[in-house]
Amino acid sequence: MRIRRAAPSDADALSRLARDVAAEPGGWLLTLGTWRSTSDERRAIRLLRRHPDAAIFVAETDEGIIGRLSLTRDHHPSSQHVADIGLMVASGYRRRGVGRALLETAVEWARSSGVSKLELHVFPHNEAAIKLYESFGFEREGYRNRHYRRGQEYVDAILMAYFVTG
């Protein structure tokens, strides 16, 4: 398994991965079975490859792309030391350390970008993700009631954060 910055040619595989994960009955993502189109994904990757404050990484094997990590630094001048992260691993490749490896990549990116705090939102029912984040060292910072609109309903989210040292 290798992890590298996403290239525009990954757009199709990344869109498919996200659509597949979004369509899982567990409801792990904000979107419900939809994702941006391949061309929008390609545009986003192109833009981010030149952008110092955001990045998309992919995890891949010889069989193709199996994971995605996205990082976006906060815009506000007072919180530019904070970046938001999102990740997903293809269902057939979970519990093999890919998610943890993507989080390690997030920490490396943070160190090289001057980011000292990584944050994320996770749905309370997403036990796998919460276990991953807590085992990695993320701490719960708050519980956000009805924070997101998902389809026709409002859903809660746990806010978690990791302080980058070194």
Ligand SMILES: CC(C)(COP(=O)(O)OP(=O)(O)OC[C@H]1O[C@@H](n2cnc3c(N)ncnc32)[C@H](O)[C@@H]1OP(=O)(O)O)[C@@H](O)C(=O)NCCC(=O)NCCS
């Ligand atoms: C959450 C997710 C990214 C975890 O990725 P992963 O590659 O399976 O995670 P890892 O194999 O690196 O797991 C590392 C540790 O996290 C914990 N963990 C991960 N999945 C778990 C599960 N299903 N049940 C219990 N613990 C789990 C374990 O402590 C695990 O270590 P171990 O396997 O040695 O016991 C993956 O399940 C996923 O993509 N889910 C759907 C999308 C999603 O939820 N994204 C996050 C939205 S906030």
